[in-house]
Amino acid sequence: MSERVSVTEVRNALRCPRLFALGRSLGRSVAFPVGSSCLGASFHRVVERFAQTVSAPPARFAQLPSGAARDEVQAQLCDWLLELLMDELEQDPTYASMPGEVDDLAEALRELGRHLSARLDPFTGPPAQALSALMHSGEQAIEARLNGTGPIVSGRLDALYADERGRIDVIEYKLTDEANDEVDRAQAALYREILRAVRGVDARPVVLRFSPLLREVSMRPEHADEFLRTRVLPLVERMPDWASEPALAPETPRQDLCAACPVARECKESYPTRLPARDDPPVGAARPRPGPSAGLCPPEPLPEPEPSxxxxxxxxxxxxxxxxxxxxxxxxxxxxxxxxxxxxxxxxxxxxxxxxxxxxxxxxxxxxxxxxxxxxxxxxxxxxxxxxxxxxxxxxRLQPRPVRLGPLLLRRREYLTERPGRFIVGQCPDGEVLCGDLSDASTPHLLVAGQSGSGKSVLLQSLIASLVQYHPPGAIRFTLVDPKRVTFNGAAFRGAVSAHLDGPVRSEVEYVLPVLEQLIQLMEERYRLFERAQVSDIGEYNEQVSPPERLERRVLVIDEFQDLITDRASTQAFFESIRRLGAKARAAGIHLILATQRPDRNVVPPIIRANLGGKIALQVASATNSRIILDEGGAEKLLGKGDLLASLGRGVVRAQGPLLG
Ligand code: SF4
CATH class of the missing domain: 3.30.980.40 (Threonyl-tRNA Synthetase; Chain A, domain 2)
Incomplete structure (x- = not known):
């Protein structure tokens, strides 16, 4: 029996006991990718170097007098942190290939500078002296056996802060998004408990989450203790048994995690009775997987049209x-x-x-x-x-041949008819029709980006028209938001989709946040319905009930969503809604299509990229824009007018978006 578990393993076991057990039996550390940032380790290194130099700060900070203005303290702290970041960047040339992520890292460090300057306010004395008192300690290894019979729990806490009265906060810095909220709080609560066990310190658990804007989550000590007692410690006690006998480990109740699980293959081999994951395609809707040119529809026996x-x-x-x-x-x-x-x-x-x-x-x-x-x-x-x-x-081609939606719809009629949620993106240079599927676990939501003249509006219209073509309004319905009032205005488009609309096309951006909130509520209601019906998603549910009771897919399409990112409050509310829907709306049959002509790092931050699995890039202004959308350059060289690159879960494919008609 193993008598020692790490805090990272506890995090994994909280997500799924089998994830922990498989990590142990494979003898390797398992990192769960959901919501994580690739620069989390870099952030921790910079902040740790900062903690180590607090006793010998840069001269400009050391010279700040007592009572220095908070803005000045903040500016000096930010400069200091950014200098440490520059040192970090110089040591590794690979940072040069991820400018967007490095910008986010710098922004997260500025946020930390702002946060620390606010925490310094109540202290008396020069800021340098106050900072030494505040930064009680940086990273440190700690461990303890948390009750008489459980295993030893070990880990490295990120920092201890002390306030002006000497009360201690145990700090966890996180660049992961809020999909990890429960495990992050569990981690901070565990460190509080270990500190109390080995040092008698009564520390308040605090998670500082940078995304890159800072959100502080501090737990009341009594809540942290209750959470630990009811949720975490019972699990920790069982972990040695799961480590020695992996077959005993139960599967996760969060089956939506399985789609991104790093040991999914091993899990399938070790636990053949695994239930279908909530985010797996429903069995009844199984279809042949695409071949090597993935993202393309399976070939159909329809004859190719005569060459014109x-x-x-x-x-x-x-x-x-x-x-x-x-x-x-x-x-x-x-x-x-x-x-x-x-x-x-x-x-x-x-x-x-x-x-x-x-x-x-x-x-x-x-x-x-x-x-x-x-x-x-x-x-x-x-x-x-x-x-x-x-x-x-x-x-x-000197004289491009127009691609029209009608013939593509006919060629892929069988595929599109099979279930609602499938759509046409365009035609590839070799004549294949590029299709997508909102019920596919890798593309439940779409990001569409392209500069003015790139053909974005026409592409959005044809995507929606192909989604509705073979399905009645009871199977799929749309809410359309068009702040510029030009994208969804055409008579042909309105004629094709009007029966499937939830209401008039909206142009007010204020309308969006309440709609997102309604969709979140609908998603939660549907999950409760699925639980009662003992099904895992909308596909299974609709197979069980009679046609009038079937649930329709709901699709929210927002063109120029950058108009929502105006002030801090609405930006955070918008991103938070996207995160919540992105994480689990697919199984509930709720989908997002967000479009922008400004794909820069402010409009498309990691939280958007991570939660919108399907990406379509039309012509953009720069390779940086292209990388923000697709994680690779190329869209800056597209020809405009519907020439596109699509990443629908299995590589980037070039195609020409069709015209309506
Ligand atoms: S595939 Fe699912 S059940 Fe299996 S280890 Fe991963 S998260 Fe757990």
């Missing part, structure tokens, strides 16, 4: 370009062939090239010259792409 005259023109053009590219490569002494006929897409030609023999790197070095010569001599813009061992030129 426009496509015949495109094919001739593409073949001429292939020959031109090969000739240019030859001219530079690099013999090459096209192993396949060029792909003639609606807006692009894809021309694959290969070396009959010899190293492919010769192609890479010659490709740049080919691009320049085609641009200067022929006025043709060409991109060159490396994908594993494959190389291809991507050429913008």
């Amino acid at each position: 005259e426009e496509d015949a023109v495109g094919r001739r053009e593409a073949e001429a370009l292939s020959a031109r590219i090969l000739k240019e490569l030859e001219r530079q002494g690099t013999s090459a062939v096209c192993p396949h006929p060029p792909v003639v897409g609606p807006t692009l030609y894809l021309i694959q090239v290969a070396r009959p023999r010899g190293a492919v790197r010769h192609l890479d070095s010659a490709a740049e010259d080919v691009r320049h010569r085609l641009a200067s001599q022929d006025g043709v813009e060409v991109e060159y792409e490396k994908r594993g061992g494959h190389r291809r030129f991507i050429v913008r």
